[in-house]
Amino acid sequence: MTEEARAHLALSASDLAGARRDLDAGDPRLAVTRAYYAVFHAAGAALIAEGQAPKSHAGTNALFARLLVQTGKLDRTLSRVLSLLMELRHEADYHVGGDISMTEGEKAVADATAFVAAVETLLSG
Numbered sequence: 001m002t003e004e005a006r007a008h009l010a011l012s013a014s015d016l017a018g019a020r021r022d023l024d025a026g027d028p029r030l031a032v033t034r035a036y037y038a039v040f041h042a043a044g045a046a047l048i049a050e051g052q053a054p055k056s057h058a059g060t061n062a063l064f065a066r067l068l069v070q071t072g073k074l075d076r077t078l079s080r081v082l083s084l085l086m087e088l089r090h091e092a093d094y095h096v097g098g099d100i101s102m103t104e105g106e107k108a109v110a111d112a113t114a115f116v117a118a119v120e121t122l123l124s125g
Helices: 003-024 028-049 057-069 076-094 102-124
Strands: none
Touching (some): 028 076, 028 102, 057 076, 076 102
């Protein structure tokens, strides 16, 4: 694994830990945002391992689906997690007055945890 991929995994772990702290503090909006970034950086690490360097969030999403999910390297549910968390993060960050429930925050963190674990398993094997 390259140093760049390791750096992305380290960011992913940091964001995931932050998401858990945000949930524990009762702030599901911030937990969702950090859960998304945990997934985004894990996806970036996996793509870097594939020799790719996406330039945008949408590009990361598309390349992840094409290179890692459609090829069977990772389960298709992970592509859906990436897409759904991206949408939920947009809602959390840009819809002033929109409420993110604790249930949504908890699901986001659980999904992000599974996503990061799957990418770590892929990259370590």
